[in-house]
Amino acid sequence: xxxxxxxxxxxxxxxxxxxxxxxxxxxxxxxxxxxxxxxxxxxxxxxxxxxxxxxxxxxxxxxxxxxxxxxxxxxxxxxxxxxxxxxxxxxxxxxxxxxxxxxxxxxxxxxxxxxxxxxxxxxxxxxxxxxxxxxxxxxxxxxxxxxxxxxxxxxxxxxxxxxxxxxxxxxxxxxxxxxxxxxxxxxxxxxxxxxxxxxxxxxxxxxxxxxxxxxxxxxxxxxxxxxxxxxxxxxxxxxxxxxxxxxxxxxxxxxxxxxxx
Amino acid sequence: xxxxxxxxxxxxxxxxxxxxxxxxxxxxxxxxxxxxxxxxxxxxxxxxxxxxxxxxxxxxxxxxxxxxxxxxxxxxxxxxxxxxxxxxx
Numbered sequence: 001x002x003x004x005x006x007x008x009x010x011x012x013x014x015x016x017x018x019x020x021x022x023x024x025x026x027x028x029x030x031x032x033x034x035x036x037x038x039x040x041x042x043x044x045x046x047x048x049x050x051x052x053x054x055x056x057x058x059x060x061x062x063x064x065x066x067x068x069x070x071x072x073x074x075x076x077x078x079x080x081x082x083x084x085x086x087x088x089x090x091x092x093x094x095x096x097x098x099x100x101x102x103x104x105x106x107x108x109x110x111x112x113x114x115x116x117x118x119x120x121x122x123x124x125x126x127x128x129x130x131x132x133x134x135x136x137x138x139x140x141x142x143x144x145x146x147x148x149x150x151x152x153x154x155x156x157x158x159x160x161x162x163x164x165x166x167x168x169x170x171x172x173x174x175x176x177x178x179x180x181x182x183x184x185x186x187x188x189x190x191x192x193x194x195x196x197x198x199x200x201x202x203x204x205x206x207x208x209x210x211x212x213x214x215x216x217x218x219x220x221x222x223x224x225x226x227x228x229x230x231x232x233x234x235x236x237x238x239x240x241x242x243x244x245x246x247x248x249x250x251x252x253x254x255x256x257x258x259x260x261x
Numbered sequence: 262x263x264x265x266x267x268x269x270x271x272x273x274x275x276x277x278x279x280x281x282x283x284x285x286x287x288x289x290x291x292x293x294x295x296x297x298x299x300x301x302x303x304x305x306x307x308x309x310x311x312x313x314x315x316x317x318x319x320x321x322x323x324x325x326x327x328x329x330x331x332x333x334x335x336x337x338x339x340x341x342x343x344x345x346x347x348x349x350x
């Protein structure tokens with residue numbers, strides 16, 4: 001009996017090893033991963049779509065009973081709107097600077113082509129700093145396109161594209177590094193992502209940076225974030241600058257994709 | 262068997278709506294409750310396919326290895342508290 005149980009145990013161990021090996025193959029061999037992802041993303045947007053539908057029905061049914069709740073919901077919506085408008089104000093400031101520079105350069109006009117998309121899945125839901133959006137290759141989106149919020153608050157780049165959906169890798173993904181410009185003096189520095197819209201950067205001591213300064217992605221003059229904290233220690237030859245996106249990245253519901261940049 | 266299938270369907274649908282660590286907790290419950298709960302690994306793979314990319318943090322395999330970790334830990338726990346089931350994963 002004991003011998004038979006041992007054999008059963010060994011067989012199950014072998015099964016586990018085989019399943020894990022196959023899973024690793026699926027996830028690390030890119031063509032296979034892409035195929036499985038594509039199949040999954042053929043149905044996933046519809047499933048995510050039902051969440052909004054269920055919420056609408058629930059809100060409608062309980063509207064009369066939940067005045068307090070609706071006020072809380074309205075408050076949350078207004079907060080989101082304020083965050084969006086704050087970014088748009090930053091955007092306007094940046095535009096004024098841009099226009100002045102353009103006027104200096106005898107009025108060279110630039111424009112970009114954008115597609116709006118709804119956020120299907122926020123980063124807090126997964127171990128990755130990824131947004132799933134409901135626009136894909138059929139809308140002209142390609143890997144590497146910039147994704148912005150409220151005009152010019154850049155959040156990330158398209159990492160994977162499916163016909164009607166896409167995955168956006170956020171710039172704030174842990175370990176990701178980008179060259180950015182900080183402050184009024186536009187000091188170039190390497191920023192490192194810390195997850196959920198947070199970043200850190202090390203600047204030489206004596207750099208003039210303060211809380212509230214803008215951080216810009218130099219490639220497209222898009223706003224990456226706003227400095228929240230400048231930490232200086234006497235014993236260190238640099239200052240730590242912590243900044244974050246001007247909005248709560250977990251609360252954004254729509255984004256724009258800058259096509260062909 | 263029906264309970265197991267229903268639990269699998271519940272987990273499969275919740276992957277789309279709840280946070281990933283909630284799924285890990287439910288995987289732990291599944292490993293503890295059902296024998297040889299290899300579906301745990303499958304759910305880890307689905308999390309990676311759904312939310313991860315090869316270019317993202319953790320090379321897009323965090324879900325798989327988290328699920329495997331929970332599976333191994335819960336098998337040990339089950340072995341410790343339910344010795345009668347020691348020969349079953």
